[in-house]
Amino acid sequence: MNKTVNINLANILFHIDEEAFIKLQHYLEAIRRSFSGTPGSDEIIADIEARIAELFQEKMENDRQVITMKEVEAVIAVMGQPEDYMVDEDIFEDVPRAEKTRPGRIKRLYRDTDNKYIGGVCAGLEYYLGIDKLWIRLLFLLLAVFTGFGFIAYILLWILVPEAKTTSQKLDMTGEPVNISNIERKVKEGFEDVSERVKNVDYEKVGTKVKNGTRSFFDSLGDLILFVFKVIGKFIGILLIIIGATALIGLFIGMFTVGIADIIHIPGVDFFDMLNSTVAPFWLVSLMIFLAFGIPFFFLLYLGLKILVNNLNSMGRVAKFSLLGLWLISLITLMVLGIQQASSHAFSSSSSTMEELFTMNSPDTLQIQMRSNELYDRNAQRMGIDRMKMIYDEAGDPLLYSDDVQFNLKVSEDSLFRIHVRKDADGNSVPDARSRAEAIQYSYEQKDGLLLLDDHLVTDPSNKVRDQEVTAVLYIPEGTVVRLDRSTQGHIGRGTRYDRDFYRNKMIGQHWQMKADGELQCLDCPEEELPAGKEDGENNRISIDNEGIDIKIKDETDSFELKINEEGVRMRTNEL
Template sequence: MNKTVNINLANTLFHIDDDAYNKLRRYLESIKRSFAGTKGSDEIIADIEARIAELFLEKMENERQVITHKEVDQVIDVMGQPEDYMVDEDIFEDDPKRTHAEPSPKAKKLYRDIDHKYIGGVCAGLEHYLGLDALWIRIIFLLLAVFTSGFGLIAYILLWILVPEAATTSQKLDMRGEPVNISNIERKVKEGFDDVADKVKNVDYEKVGNKVKSSSKTFFDTIGDIILFLFKVFGKFIGILLIIIGASTLIGLFFGLFTVGMFDAVHFPGVDFYEIVNTTGAPVWVVSILLFFAVGIPFFFVLYLGLKILVNNLKSIGNIAKFSLLGLWLISVGALIALGIRQAAEFSNTGSVHEQDQLVLENVTDTLVIRMKNPGYEYTRDDIHFGRMSFAYDKDDNRVLISDEVHINVKKAEDSVVSLSIRKDSNGSSSRTARDRAKNITYGYELLGNEIILDEYLITDISNKARNQEVTTTIHIPEGSMVRFEESTRYHIGRGIANDKDYYRSSIVGHIWLMGKDGELKCQDCLDEDNDEERNGNGKIIINEDGIDIDIKDAQDSFEMKINEDGIKVKAGN
């Protein structure tokens, strides 16, 4: 059982074994004696104690751990003995004499160099970390800020926030990749004094560790180093890729939030699209903020992960910030899900209303002509679409919703009267809501002589939103009556109109049809494919692997044309 004591080292509380404490105390006293009478000795001692505290913290697994002889010995091995690291004026000669082994090179850590800063010291710190002049780094940030919509500015601000500043002597040595021991701490402090500055600046301390240990490496050690280097390069590439992805997404979201969502400074089609489909009552700026947090927070952590990969000592944003962002993300995602469910409910039910009229034709024996009314002179359509629904303006410049989701069907009438039925459909959160929305659809027709002129578009107020509104017009024709569909109906013919030619939808257009007894339309002017030769004066058209053979003959003259691999042959005669 050993006695422990509490010590305050660099304003940090440690629990230390009594024997280890005595050894550490003797070690620090010997260091103080070594620097007695030296300018800046108090600052040197303070930095040494701060470095020892950092080493203790790195070796401790928890705050209640007791420091023993083992940890003290390890710290002394790192820091060195005072007599081994005397940096006095007599060592700053052309050939400095050293009695200790040359330390191995140390990896640099990224800090903000506040001693040479213009704004936040980011570029000056990157100069030490990358080995690139700070002037070029500042130019790169400036070009990125100008030509990438502010990416350089955002990257600089993030580095300013996340990268710690080199405040202590040990941090400044870490920033330069120099070992943090008594010798370098003393040297760094002395560099601040004018009487030794001129002597220190000519000493090249970066010669330490430049010799390659090639003689002691085996072949497999070399292969391992190469593989490790490739993994490090790949990791840095992944880090850069994550930074680009995260930063680009955040910039786009930030720009969209404050231009479209908040102020509507830029007119984007998506805003009008939102107005067509939205029935949740949530303003576009609220949805924009929710989307910004729901999408932006994950990409912020993508950016942060990329920085962690590239910067070894990147300052943590803290657990409070992490959990706050997580909570904000969960709230945003939950709110968007709730709005999405409410929005989806608007399409869960379909409601229909029916209207039916009898038509009085001027001459029941004439062919019934069906065509569409072209409203192009009455309505001006926008390019904003949700399905086939879009915004439009009437002749009084009132904004409405307009759709060409209009279909035409033909059926056999039960009596000798032509009648017309109109079915209006719409979606809604309930059947009643859907029916009410269907009732609000405006759709009409007119009868001129034997022409039924149908509206090409259905109209509804913008308050009804886009809810798959459509209109189906069914025309009931008596048996034996003739009907013809004009070209304007081509894209509105409904499915399933029975006819003896099995024509599908638009193919019905342009022909004259007779309503049969079985409710099937009989074509009156369609060519009989089996009798094409008789109808064309025994002429023929043959298309096969030999080419195209056109032969037209009648009682008075003949015409023949052949097209094949030999060319074109034309023959005409009386």
């Protein structure tokens, strides 16, 4: 059973074995005696203790671990004995040294505040990358002016890269071993001179190794391969930083502008209200989108910085798990809102009305015209969703406006004119869809031989965009002549049958007579000119061109017609 004691080394508490404590105590006393009377001895000893505490922390697996003789001897081997580093050792530069050369430490990125202009980022990168800080500053300046990325990158490095405060950290910044000798030199000779001497020593070591042939071909090849992989890793890190930073900037600008637009009701944001079937406001949805996509891109940026910076400050478990929790919450929220939005179109229903119109003498002609609203056409938004736009009525109240209106012409069973209006809409249930369909406002008007049909429908914004549409079927008696006004273009439905081979829009301006079989016969249409490539006989023809497929076969007993075009498939057979 061994006795342990608690010590405070550089303001850090350690549990240490008694024998190891005695050896460490003797070692520190020897260092104090070695530097007694030396200028700056107190700072040298404080930096040495801080370095020893850092080495102890690297070897500890948990806070309750006891420092043993093994750890103390390992630390002493790294730091060296005081007698090995006499102040006047430079007098014996020509005498061969018996001590073994220790390998250099890997450079760590710190901010050099001793040579800073703003935050010391560029001065620290000079030692880490081996590039003059002037060129690094110019690069940041160019990126900041032309892309804005330089400013963001500098701010992030300023926040995440620690400052080189202690002597140990300043030596780490240059990759110089932190031992008694270098700490002494740092305090006495100044940081810039020591860093320059360290570089010179490094070059001398490399040159000596090359000249003496101590490195084999395979060692050089291995170093080359390792260097290539490091370069690739750094390139990947830079790429991740660029992707992450660009995405975060774009998401932030999008969230900020959209959120502000929603709060102050800038025109155009109404589109979201037209579609949104949930109670979530637009700013909340934009925030959830920012968190759901921004947090992964932030970790991508952080990963790139970790690849480039060896000693980057850790975010900590609390921050990591907090961001993970926010990401999961935003993802789940968006999934719930997406399911609610999709369910709003799960069912369709309709509302229908049938009304008798008027009687008319057969020689008279029925004029059909579409009626528009000048106020709605003037202030309707240019952009819409699913043919639905936002408008404002005479009182300034908002309305949803759509031109998804069609009409069909069919034969009446008697001598009365009738109109059947069907309003369709979607909803998250059949009753919900039916209520939205019933809320559609649509009207028409008859004036003797003129029938005026609205070319639009309107509904309250609370009904949202739910595929609202209106289909009117006009039943007219046999023999009635119909003339379609130019305003009906685009509103003639596919259920209208006629005896011509052209598209429905060409029916405008002609006179059509309703036949007993429900087909309209053109009374004043010009003779059809067959396009090139059609085979025409007296009773048969087959036509395949850019307008579709048209087949007509007729003999003495029956006839067959097939027409396939953009309006659909039309087939008819008759016995003669």
